[in-house]
Amino acid sequence: MSAPLLEIDGLTVTFPTARGPVDVVKGISFTLGRERLGIVGESGSGKSMTGRAILRLIRKPGKVAARRMTFDGIDLLSRSERQMRDLRGARISMVMQDPKFSLNPVMTVGEQIAEALVTHKKLPRRELKERVLAMLEAVRINEPSRVADLYPHEVSGGMGQRIMIAMMLIPEPDLLIADEPTSALDVSVQAQVLDIIDDLVTGKGMGLILISHDLNLVSRYCDRILVMNSGEIVEQCKASDLHKAKHPYTRGLIAAMPRMDEDRDELPVLDRSTWTTGAGT
Amino acid sequence: MTNTAIHLENLSISYGDTAVVHDVTFDVAEGESFALVGESGSGKSTILKAISGLAPDWTGTISVEGKARGHAPDRAFAETCQMVFQDPYGSLHPRKTVDTCLAEPLAIHGIGGRDSRVKDMLAAVGLDQRFRFRFPHQLSGGQRQRVAIARALMLEPRVLLLDEPTSALDVSVQAEILNLLKKLRREQGLTYLMVTHNLPVVSFLCDRLAVMRYGRVVEIAGVDALKSGRLSEPYSRELYAASGGTLQSA
Numbered sequence: 001m002s003a004p005l006l007e008i009d010g011l012t013v014t015f016p017t018a019r020g021p022v023d024v025v026k027g028i029s030f031t032l033g034r035e036r037l038g039i040v041g042e043s044g045s046g047k048s049m050t051g052r053a054i055l056r057l058i059r060k061p062g063k064v065a066a067r068r069m070t071f072d073g074i075d076l077l078s079r080s081e082r083q084m085r086d087l088r089g090a091r092i093s094m095v096m097q098d099p100k101f102s103l104n105p106v107m108t109v110g111e112q113i114a115e116a117l118v119t120h121k122k123l124p125r126r127e128l129k130e131r132v133l134a135m136l137e138a139v140r141i142n143e144p145s146r147v148a149d150l151y152p153h154e155v156s157g158g159m160g161q162r163i164m165i166a167m168m169l170i171p172e173p174d175l176l177i178a179d180e181p182t183s184a185l186d187v188s189v190q191a192q193v194l195d196i197i198d199d200l201v202t203g204k205g206m207g208l209i210l211i212s213h214d215l216n217l218v219s220r221y222c223d224r225i226l227v228m229n230s231g232e233i234v235e236q237c238k239a240s241d242l243h244k245a246k247h248p249y250t251r252g253l254i255a256a257m258p259r260m261d262e263d264r265d266e267l268p269v270l271d272r273s274t275w276t277t278g279a280g281t
Numbered sequence: 282m283t284n285t286a287i288h289l290e291n292l293s294i295s296y297g298d299t300a301v302v303h304d305v306t307f308d309v310a311e312g313e314s315f316a317l318v319g320e321s322g323s324g325k326s327t328i329l330k331a332i333s334g335l336a337p338d339w340t341g342t343i344s345v346e347g348k349a350r351g352h353a354p355d356r357a358f359a360e361t362c363q364m365v366f367q368d369p370y371g372s373l374h375p376r377k378t379v380d381t382c383l384a385e386p387l388a389i390h391g392i393g394g395r396d397s398r399v400k401d402m403l404a405a406v407g408l409d410q411r412f413r414f415r416f417p418h419q420l421s422g423g424q425r426q427r428v429a430i431a432r433a434l435m436l437e438p439r440v441l442l443l444d445e446p447t448s449a450l451d452v453s454v455q456a457e458i459l460n461l462l463k464k465l466r467r468e469q470g471l472t473y474l475m476v477t478h479n480l481p482v483v484s485f486l487c488d489r490l491a492v493m494r495y496g497r498v499v500e501i502a503g504v505d506a507l508k509s510g511r512l513s514e515p516y517s518r519e520l521y522a523a524s525g526g527t528l529q530s531a
Contacts, residue, residue: 042451043422157321186320187478188523213451216525256456258485260526261508266463267456267485 003073004031005175005207006054010067013049013058013231024049026231032175036201036208038218038239040253041228047211050228051177054209055092056084072174090120093168095197097180099160103152109136109163110148116167135166139196158189162196169200175207183212194221215242215253227253284347286311286440286472287332292341294324294331301327302496304341311346311439314466314473316483318520319493325476327496329442332474333364346439360390363433367445369425373417379403379428380413386435398435406431407461423454427461434465443475447482459485480524484508492517 013025025046030037041047053064056076069076071092079087088094096102104112113132117123123131136144139162152160161181168176178197182190198221201208212218218225219239227235227250235247245251252270287309294302302324309315317325330336332343334354343350346361366372373382383402384395392398403413406427417425426446433441446462447455463486465471477483483490484507492500492514500514510526512518 042453187480188320188520191523215452220525253452256453258456258459258479258481260481260484260510260521260524262481262484263508264485266460269457269460270453 004033005072006032007068007070008054008066009069010065011050011053011069012065013046013053014063014065016061024231025053028228028231028233030226030233030236032207032209034174034205034207035224036198036210036222038222038225039209039211039228040213040215040218040225042213042253044230045228046231047213047228048179051094051179051209051211054177055088055094057094086120089116089168089173090171091173092175092177093171093173095161095164095168095176095178095181098184099152099157099164100184102164103160105152107151108148109150109152109155113148113163113167113170117170120171131170132166135170136163138169138200139163139166140192141166158185158193161185161189161193165193165197165200169204172204173206175209176201177209177211179211180213181210182217183214190217197221215257284311285309286313286346287315287474288342288344289328289332290342292328292331292339292343294327294336294339296327296336296338300496302331302339305496305498307491307498307501309472309474311472312466312470313489314475314487316487316490317474317476317493318478318480318483318490319499320478320520323493324496325493326444329364329444329474329476333362333442334358356390359386359438360436361438362440362442363436363438364442364444365426365429365433365446368449369422369429370417370449372429373425373432375417378414378416379408379420382428383432383435386432390436392436402431402435405434405465407457421454422450423457426450426454426458430458430461430465434469437469438471440472440474443473443477445477446475448477448479455482462486480507480521480526492520 009029010027011025012023012027014021014023039047039050052058056064058064066077110132113135114128117128117131132148133144136147141147141159141162182193185193210218210222219242222239225237225239225242226233229249235245235250237245245254255268256270258267285308290306292302292305293300305328317328319325327336331339337352350358380399383399387395387398400410403410408424408427412420412424447458450458459482466473475487484504487504489501489503490507491498494516500512500517502512506512510521512521
C-alpha cells in the first residue's frame with residue numbers, strides 16, 4: 001500500500017474555560033489510507049472536534065496543536081488560512097449533520113452545488129450545468145433539473161442531505177469527512193444516504209472518515225473503527241472485529257444497545273468508574 | 282381480556298386542510314406497552330398529540346381509561362394521561378428550577394404535600410436530591426429527560442404517551458432511560474403508548490407495535506413477530522431491513 005492519505009500524530013484541541021484550558025481532544029494519533037474509517041463516541045467525546053481540526057475549522061479561542069498533521073504530503077499545520085481554503089472542498093470536504101442549517105436558504109440547490117465547483121475551477125456555464133445535473137443524478141435524485149431550481153426549504157431532509165453530499169463530492173475531493181451525516185434522517189432514508197456515500201467513495205477510491213455515535217451503523221459501513229471517549233482513542237479495531245472489542249467502554253457501549261431480538265430484562269448501564277480511574281496507566 | 286386503557290376508533294386528524302391521519306383504529310390494554318413506528322410524516326406523533334389534546338382538529342373516537350375525550354382542554358384528563366416529549370432540551374422551562382417544574386402540576390390541580398411528593402418523585406426517577414433546585418441548563422440530557430418523566434408522573438397518571446423519549450440521547454444514557462421506563466411501568470402498572478423509529482427499542486420495551494405509513498396503520502403485530510423478523514406487510518419488512526434486522530419468511 002502507498003503512503004497514507006492522512007497522518008495525524010498527537011492532535012490536541014484546547015478550549016479556554018473559566019477554570020483554565022480544557023483539552024477536548026487529548027493528543028490522538030491515527031493514519032488513514034484510501035479506506036473507510038469510522039470514529040465513534042458519545043456526545044463530548046471529541047469526535048466532531050477531531051473532524052474539524054483536520055480541516056482547521058476550529059474557531060478561536062479554540063486551539064489546535066499536533067506534532068504532525070499531514071494530508072497527502074502537505075503539512076496542514078503550517079498552511080496559511082488562504083492556502084487552507086484551496087484545500088477545503090477541493091481536496092478534503094465535509095458533510096455536516098443537519099441539512100437544514102448547512103445549506104444556504106436564499107440560493108437554489110443548483111446554484112449552491114455549482115458554487116462549490118466554480119470556487120476551485122473555472123468552467124463554461126453549459127458544462128457547469130451538466131456537471132451539476134450529473135452529480136444530482138449520482139446522488140439518486142429524480143428529475144435533477146427540477147430539483148436544481150428548488151430552494152432548500154422546498155426539499156425533504158433526506159433530499160437535503162443528498163444535495164449536501166452532491167455539493168461536497170462535485171469537486172472530486174480525496175477525502176470526505178462525514179460528521180453524523182444521517183442522524184437527522186429517518187432509518188429508511190439513512191441506509192439510502194449511506195449507500196450513496198459508500199458507492200461514491202469506493203467508486204472513486206477516496207478516503208472516508210465517518211463520524212457517528214451509532215456503533216452498528218459505523219460497523220456496517222466502515223473498514224476500521226476508532227472508539228473515542230473524553231478526547232482519547234480508547235480502542236482501534238477492524239469493523240468486523242468489533243464484537244471482540246476489549247476496552248470496557250466499547251464493550252459497555254455495545255452491551256447498552258437494545259438488540260432487535262431483545263430478551264434481556266434490563267440493559268447493562270456503563271459503569272464509568274472502571275476505566276476513568278485506570279486512565280493514564 | 283383486561284380493561285382497555287386507550288381506545289381509538291376511526292380516528293382521522295388534520296392540520297387545517299391537510300389530513301394527516303386517516304381512519305386509525307386500535308386498542309391498548311391496561312398495563313400494555315404499545316409502540317407506533319414509521320418514518321417522519323407518517324402521523325405517529327400526531328396521534329399522541331390528538332390524544333393529549335394538542336391537535337384538536339380530529340374526528341372519530343378517542344377514549345382513555347373508559348372516558349371519551351372531548352375536543353376542549355380537559356383538566357381531569359391530565360390526571361389520567363400525560364405525555365413525555367422527544368427533546369429534553371426543549372420541553373423544560375429554562376427559567377424554572379426542577380422543583381418548580383415538578384410542583385407546578387400539583388399546584389394547578391390543588392394537591393397538597395408538594396414537598397414530599399417532589400422528593401419521592403425525584404427518588405423514583407433516580408435523581409439525587411441535590412438536583413432539586415437546579416435549572417435545566419445545569420443538567421445533562423439524560424438528567425433532563427428524567428425530570429421530564431418525573432413531571433409527567435407527578436399527577437399519578439395511568440397512561441403515559443411517550444414521543445421518541447430517547448432519540449435525543451446517547452446510547453449509554455438511552456439504556457438508563459429505557460431501564461427507568463421499564464422499572465416504572467412494572468412498579469406502577471402504567472400503560473405506555475410510545476412513538477419511535479428505533480425498532481430495537483420497541484423490542485426492549487413494548488408488547489405490541491403498529492407500523493404506520495402515510496397516516497394509516499399498515500400492520501399491527503406482536504413484539505415476537507418483530508424479534509423473529511416475521512412481520513408480514515412489505516413496508517414493515519422494508520423498515521425492519523433498514524434497521525439492520527435479518528428477515529425471516531412471514
